[in-house]
Amino acid sequence: MKNTNRRGFLKGVATLSALGAVKCGSAMMPSEQAAYDKYNARVVPRPEGLLDGEPVLQVPAPDSMGLAFAVTALSNGFAEVADNPEMKNPIRFMADGLPLAGIDDRVILIRMTGLKPGTQYWYRAGAAKLEHPVGYWTKPSEIVWGGVHSFTTAGVNAPSHFGMMCDTHAQFEQMSRITKKYRALSVPLVVWNGDIPNSLTNTREDFVKHYLVPPHNEGYAADTPIVLNRGNHDFRGTAANRLGEVMMPRLPSERSMRDFALDRNFAFRMGEIALIGLDTGEDKPDHHPANGGFSHFTKFRIAQAAWLKDQFKRPEIANAPYVVAFVHIPLVEPWPGANPGTLLEDYAAWQKECADLWGPVLTENRVQLVLAGHLHRYMYQAPDATRSWAEIVGGGRGRNTFQTLVEGKVEGGELVMRVHNTDAGTIAGEHRFKPRT
Ligand SMILES: [Fe+2]
Ligand SMILES: [Fe+2]
Structure with missing residues (x-):
């Protein structure tokens, strides 16, 4: 997850302008520049004690697994899933929700989908605390990860x-x-x-x-x-x-x-x-x-x-x-x-x-x-x-x-x-x- 910065934003404006999506290629208004400066200056500190307890695996199915865990502050939640205990090449899922991820100040729900039946996976759950340095503009902390755990999906080839x-x-x-x-x-x-x-x-x-x-x-x-x-x-x-x-x-x-x-x-x-x-x-x-x-x-x-x-x-x-x-x-x-x-x-x-x-x-x-x-x-x-x-x-x-x-x-x-x-x-x-x- 990359922080938005002014250079990236300006580059985006230039691209849109080249495509004819914006009529004016001028720089930001001073007030908007000030907002960007304030946003970029704020570094959300690594939150202590953000994860409250261990994750709770639930609603197992042959191709999916649910996950819930508690947090102590407004956060976005994540789960990384891999087919190896070293967590190499993991797939990352975010707190459920469309169009908005299910950010919450207490409960994070994540559905890990696209899994293979009767297969052992390793996973870890994490959360990033969210702050609002400028109005509604949201800025996350780094992700705080819990330990690595494991589960096996359901299916005809799962353990009986x-x-x-x-x-x-x-x-x-x-x-x-x-x-x-x-x-x-x-x-x-x-x-x-x-x-x-x-x-x-x-x-x-x-x-x-x-x-x-x-x-x-x-x-x-x-x-x-x-x-x-x-x-x-x-x-x-x-x-x-x-x-x-x-x-x-x-x-x-x-x-x-x-x-x-x-x-x-x-x-x-x-x-x-x-x-x-x-x-x-x-x-x-x-x-x-x-x-x-x-x-x-x-x-x-x-x-x-x-x-x-x-x-x-x-x-x-x-x-x-x-x-x-x-x-x-x-x-x-x-x-x-x-x-x-x-x-x-x-x-x-x-x-x-x-x-x-x-x-x-x-x-x-x-x-x-x-x-x-x-x-x-x-x-x-x-x-x-x-x-x-x-x-x-x-x-x-x-x-x-x-x-x-x-x-x-x-x-x-x-x-x-x-x-x-x-x-x-x-x-x-x-x-x-x-x-x-
Ligand atoms: Fe009872
Ligand atoms: Fe009962």
Whole structure:
């Protein structure tokens, strides 16, 4: 990035003049010359502490990767990506935005595009502080770069390996045991399966704390992309529908116009495993007074049923040896008479509306497994005569229970699911699945 200088400007004027674009080839007015002198004289000092925390990789896809990080002053953000750890010949991306880059005083969002599927990349994130020495004329500092990190893109040739955590509820110290565990296991991607906050999210800064600078979890997603799947708590508070200002939605090119509102549903391959993300929404019906008459979760679930059917028309999903669907609220009744989410009393223990809409589609397509959360306790529900899929519910914060990292990996021709008790450092359960036939 070169600073604008008078000589360059004058040369530009001369070029334009030669092309007949300007009628007058005269020099600048004295006031404009003074502005240039002031602009050029100002050297923006290298900012200290501009990067707040480590970058957070997100919305992984076969050909793109999202990145968010926090800054402490008005900045433009950058990411450099290379196919080698020495960062030779990197490609540089700037904070998202057209025509203006997404400059911001707190959150930088960058989408790295044009990547190859199932490929390891190295990257670094940086920011340049912006000042306005003359009116609106903007001048950046040098770029302050963070350290080099790595990720692998999704795709049929990616590792057949993933993790799932859920119901962390802003208990950051407890959560750190999960994030340390998946890094120790070199899990290439983690689905964060809902209920990230514990109370209301009323400001963007609440999201910054939950996702970009969670205490005790420094660098939790710098080398492990996060796939966010919302839970009921993620819809609460006056900032709930501004989540995209901190955690990016999926690219519009990943869905059809009909499904344009479904900007967080996902269906992509990690090696032999197809991962499908479905959003169960709130744990109370739309007509519950808690929702104030402005929620449309039933409509949302119906829209996702049409989207889900179409995913199995895509060859890479239809032909996947293993298909795992993610939901926050379970699709299987966990105990007789459990609240199905349609009552005004109490709250859903399972989501019957979603089970009725999506369950048959999953069975028709011989899906082996649904991964859920919400109950804060590890449970396993075997397939039965009515459905092809088992359901594993992950553990979460609470009394008489433990937090889990649910790990899926293809080993010896089977999908092996290990439920790690991250509080005790033990394996609470293991479940194996044969390829689809
Ligand atoms: Fe929860
Ligand atoms: Fe929940």
